[in-house]
Amino acid sequence: MLLPAEFIQLLQNLIPSDRLYLDPVDCYAYAYDNSRKYFPPECVIFPLTTDEVVKIIQLCNRFKIPLTPRGRGTGTAGGSLAEQGGASLSLERMTRIISIDTANRVLVAEPGVLNESVQVAVKPSGFFWPPDPSSAAFSSIGGNLATCAGGPHAVKYGTTRDHVLGLTAVTGQGDIIKTGCYTTKGVVGYDLTRLLIGSEGTLAVITEATLKLTPLPAARSGLVAHYQNAVSCASAIATIMKEPQGPSALEFLDSGSLDLIRSRNPGMLPDDSRAMLMIEVDGTEHEISETTTRLLAACQNSGLLKALPVQNAADLWKARKTLSPLLRDIAPKKINEDIVVPVDKIPRLLTGLSSLCKQYQIPNVNFGHAGNGNIHVNLLIDPDNPGESGRAYKCLNQIFDLVISLNGTLSGEHGIGSEKRPYINKELNEATLTLMKQIKLTFDPCNILNPGKLFP
Template sequence: MTDSVRQALAGIVGETAVLTKPGDCWPYGYDNSRRHALPHAVVFATTHDQVKQIVQLCYDQRINLIARGKGTGTTGATVPDRGGIVLSLERMDRIIEIDPANRIARVEPGVTNLALQQALEPHGFFWPPDPTSAAVCTIGGNLAYNSAGPRAVKYNTPRENTLGLRAVIGTGEEIRTGVITTKGVVGYDLTRLLIGSEGTLAIITEAVLKLTPLPEAKATVQATYEDMHAAARAVSAIMAQPITPCALEFMDGAAIAMVRSYSDLDLPDNVGALLMIEVDGPAHGLTESTASVIQAARVEGIVAIKTAENAAEVEKLWLTRKALSPALRNIAPKKINEDVVVPVSRIPDLISGLEALSQTFDIQIVNFGHAGNGNIHVNLLTDPNDRDMMQRAHQCLEQTFDLVLKLGGTLSGEHGVGLEKRDFVDREIEPTTLHLMNAIRKQFDPHGILNPGKALPEGGDTA
């Protein structure tokens, strides 16, 4: 980076908000994909106007610019693999407004999901998206990936829970999208276009979020089954009855076996799959709603159903699911983790197919995730130091993607595309649509400076 560019950046944000020494920049070159690349500089913006000036400078100088929150993403979408400047938005962390009367909140992108939920709770509201990393991930990151979490089965994703955005496109110009009302059809829906675009179209500096009242009560149920096929039948039955659970999580037999090796479980030996179910709503009808869900869950192959009676029992029922992540970190710290989605009715076919692929390639596969919307986290347990195993794992992964698409699914539900899945996108999206997407991208970012090389396959850019 030239001294003149560094001085220009310092003039925008101040000397202490620009990092150029490799040691200082190093932590901002990674995300949770384990990929890493050293940026030429890291800049911390604190206002919308600063973001505008930074983008304008990069546009004029043809400098790559990669927006970043807390780096919790798993697909390499914030890794500066082509150099350039990392624009950290973590200091843009103001909750500008909470408006209970209109059920909206206006926030900057650096606000963490947890901080927002804590601020909303005294007003009796919450924002539905709740990724696993909610304690540290930012709203900007949630929007960039359309990250949802377990509650999406009932309350949907950030796209359905965001009314409008303020953003800066690749020329440094400001745009405002959407509305602050729950209805609005004037113009094209650029809000939903920007959400999930991974910083390749614009940098979001402000969001108007649609709030949901906190439920009066919640019930927690654990259902265990002989195998994943029985559990999948239960998922289909639960989702076919009128009461939609607010969480419907599953673990397959391999996941349960892994947790058994890591901690003591209060589960019979014949349990081959597990569903964690939460039902929420008005207190006066919760018992009937829970009973309806439990009845649907009683399919052939069920082992047991337990309902928590108090907070301690809720914690006990969730123990198995919560023990899975530590077990995976200890047993397979270098696992390949994908978040594919299939129609709920095709979950049994996916699980059967994954079992066959596991045997074919001699790769252990552990499955868990958000069963209510078919969002399955497929974990291939590998050893990066074993070249033969890694080759088999990547072949297994390619066939996993082919299987998902054959079943009418999609390659990513909430983790995004980034670098990890970029080269598989053209298996899901046909050439004409990809051409249109690249043309849209060029309209937003004529010089291609915003997070280049991410989200869409190489070689499809329009002239």
């Protein structure tokens, strides 16, 4: 869309030139995220305060200009892309950690603060913030909140939604709202905090977050287990998760993942392993010793090749950290999904995935956070082969049907954005979607905030 001259003039009066991009070349850096789709905005605005966000939203309402909130663009579902043009609202310069209150285990921060910056700030006091997406070094707190990010340690500590006490946000009408409270107990009014977390910037722009901190564990250790096949590995996952003192992280890699790692890193993994578990435990030294013994026993089944402790927790993650860069190298285009099923349904999920990918002749690699049934399914596509792309999306459609049939969900931590928008009615019925759309219009009557996202 072409921005009205009057809108641009009023915007320039509001935001200084070093925090306002109007040149298409400058704006292009904000045209994409990790979904690898491109939608250039007509302008990019960098607010520094809640008051500026209010004025920007009010101005966009006046001229009916689409406004797409954005963090650092690490999302994979297209949630931060300006699909309908207009303005991109980049919160990356709102980087203040406003306060750290270790007595009450609270940190208050602006949305542009990086996840890793929070960890660095609170570690000397013996705390951490549990959400740990793989993009933690680059992703912002605001982005983590927008998608309700998870990560490997969600199996023990939960996702972003479980570690936020309250928010300051600006609605699509330009009203400042404060949700939640400063204390870990509070039941005054509706829980708008949990509503905004995961809403992908469609309801309000978060400008301040009160985060709940967690004491660092005294120690970490772990173990690895290798299996003859994915089914026996998946069976072990269900057994492990029945343990009263479970893992702090439980990651799964299938044969495709292992073959890919072995192709570039000979000797890193056993040649005969067709599925692998990486299991982390934390706590006191005594707790770790006891838990490790119990989990080693839980790994045992007829398909186990070997299971052994890993003393250095950093060594535990070497294989997993090697995988993602390799996927980018071998698959210039891939469909990356983050489906979730109940833990006891993982064997059926993996069997179904294998069958569907064989049926449609699509190479695939599966790995992920097995402890809560969150599997990252990667369909690898040759972009120069249009027939393969068509088969891949037919395969994906049936994968989602399989997930729903297993009482699962289409997204565990990536959100819906635009990538999963066509499939959301597989999980949500018409009455539920209608209510959600009504909530959207209550917060954002002119539909300017991230318009078109989430709903088909």
